[in-house]
Amino acid sequence: MIRIGKYIEQFINWLTHNFSPFFKMVKACVETMVDGVVGLFTFLPFYVVIALVAILAWRRAGWGIGVVTALGLSLIYAMGYWAPTMETLSLILVSAFIALIIGIPLGIWAARSRTAGRVMRPLLDFMQTMPAFVYLIPAVLFFGLGKVPGVFATIIFAMPPAVRLTTLGISQVPEDIVEATRSFGATPRQLLFKVELPLALPTILAGVNQTIMMSLSMVVVSAMIAAGGLGEIVLKGITQLKIGLGFEGGIAVVILAIILDRITQSFGKKKLKKNAK
Secondary structure: OOOOOHHHHHHHHHHHHHOOOHHHHHHHHHHHHHHHHHHHHOOOOHHHHHHHHHHHHHHHEEEHHHHHHHHHHHHHHHOHHHHHHHHEEEEEEEEHHHHHHHHHHHHHHHHHHHHHHHHHHHHHHHHHOHHHHHHHHHHHHHHHHHHHHHHHHHHHHHHHHHHHHHHHHHHHHOOHHHHHHHHOOOOOHHHHHHHHHHHHHHHHHHHHHHHHHHOOOOOHHHOOOOOOOOOHHHHHHHOOOOOOHHHHHHHHHHHHHHHHHHHHHHHHHHHHHHHHH
């Protein structure tokens, strides 16, 4: 019988023992980022945040989504879940930001190097198909309980769409355009930033949307390791069999998902319309 788990456990313990200062530094950085975003959202009065988000939704996705955003966020405040919603939003934004900062360059690399693409593909399959609960175990060992291991697990789960769709977008840039750009003497950097990335932007923005939505889907899982936010409310509803509490937490998550989805989708759609013209 081969016990792969035994060797994985030994490896995780070795990392925890030998890289403890590194993990403490990462934990401090991520905690600072999350607390900074939470502080920003909670510093502003709730009606200012609602107005700003509604205006953004109206400008990007139309007046209908703007009205839905204002009503949805007002309902969350009226239910008494404003603070956990801001915590959840902060966790999602920080997790998605780090996942995109890492994922988009990896996607560019995979598009330009066939070897890198072949190596990354099974790793991305592993990250997407491994049950999300499994990521919590090493995350807790590295960073302890709280928001940081939740961010760590969310990054692993949400990063693959950013990598895959960036690779797809750059691979779909017509070869004749690439060859014409090269024939005019463009450097690889000019080719990437002035031709490939602008043409691939709608597909990359679809990856950004998917990364944010997958980050949101980790809300309840992260709450199991004391990440807080709306996931904790849903978790209390499940563990204490309080149907109303769980439903209210779920409604708040759905409202947040609709707002984030419509706003991020609008960036890709407007770029597609602009390219079509």
